[in-house]
Amino acid sequence: MxxxxxxxxxxxxxxxxxxxxxxxxxxxxxxxxxxxxxxxxxxxxxxxxxxxxxxxxxxxxLPDISKLVTQRFQGLENIPAAFEMAGKVKDDKGNLVLKVMVDTAEAAPQRSSEFKHTL
Known part of the structure; x- marks a missing residue:
């Protein structure tokens, strides 16, 4: 609030x-x-x-909603830090914490050539 x-x-x-x-x-x-x-x-x-x-x-x-995400974390290993940040009103630099996002997407693994044409 x-x-x-x-x-x-x-x-x-x-x-x-x-x-x-x-x-x-x-x-x-x-x-x-x-x-x-x-x-x-x-x-x-x-x-x-x-x-x-x-x-x-x-x-x-309408307002630019991209500004609502104020802190971003990359990867599952950073979820504890993201939850800690979400519990704050301001971050260590004094910026407001509105919405914390964790991007869990990983780069797609490279397929070996033997699996390229199989279903």
Whole structure:
């Protein structure tokens, strides 16, 4: 919640979805001074098609969602570090931690010539 409030532009909205605990401590003064609206959402399962359509259109009026992933880790061996980072509000350089991504894709293994034509 802290990261969402501080990273939202003045006058923006923060959607509160899937609260982890019944009582949260949030910087309400920061939200009020920056006129950030906090909006609770109870049901959202049926909104995925609309959201995907909006994102696929790449409308110039919508924010650049690529900026939501703020930290990236490569490989399965870095998952513990990624989880540790996800639990922080800011990284070691002072940057906000919004979304941590782990890329688990590995380069495709080279096939030997004897297997190229087999099914």
């Amino acid at each position: 802290h990261s969402a409030i501080y990273s939202t532009k003045p006058g923006g909205k923060v959607m509160i979805i899937g609260m982890g605990t019944p009582i949260q401590t949030i910087p309400i003064s920061a939200a009020a001074l920056r006129e950030v609206d906090l909006v609770g959402v109870f049901r959202y399962a049926n909104t995925y098609p609309s959201a995907l359509k909006l994102l696929s259109e790449k409308n110039e009026r």
